[in-house]
Amino acid sequence: LQEILGRALPFLQDSHPRVCFSACNAIGQMGIDLAQDIQRKYHSNIIPALLMVIESSQTPRVQEHAFSALVNFISYLPQNLLLLYLSPISIKVEELFGRALEELVARGRTMVLQAI
Numbered sequence: 001l002q003e004i005l006g007r008a009l010p011f012l013q014d015s016h017p018r019v020c021f022s023a024c025n026a027i028g029q030m031g032i033d034l035a036q037d038i039q040r041k042y043h044s045n046i047i048p049a050l051l052m053v054i055e056s057s058q059t060p061r062v063q064e065h066a067f068s069a070l071v072n073f074i075s076y077l078p079q080n081l082l083l084l085y086l087s088p089i090s091i092k093v094e095e096l097f098g099r100a101l102e103e104l105v106a107r108g109r110t111m112v113l114q115a116i
Contacts, residue, residue, distance in 0.1 A: 017059040028069030035076035054092050
């Protein structure tokens with residue numbers, strides 16, 4: 001598992017969006033399939049790496065997939081470990097929702113916002 005993650009995690013920083021997308025997909029799937037082992041042993045590697053993709057990617061689809069992988073990963077994370085990452089995760093969620101809201105307003109999509 002350590003060798004697989006050692007090979008997969010660097011692809012999260014690749015310059016090509018499809019490579020990052022695929023790495024997010026693989027890590028998200030491992031978060032489900034290998035839930036308890038991978039979360040206890042590698043949370044300190046995986047969660048910050050996914051948060052970095054969410055922050056640094058210029059491709060919304062990659063950001064969304066990184067969020068999806070993060071959700072898959074933390075779904076089975078023990079509560080004591082989840083508490084370590086709650087603040088940085090909530091900050092990223094707030095930032096992305098803020099940007100999405102600004103974009104909707106800028107495009108005049110206020111009807112969508114009114115429906116919410």
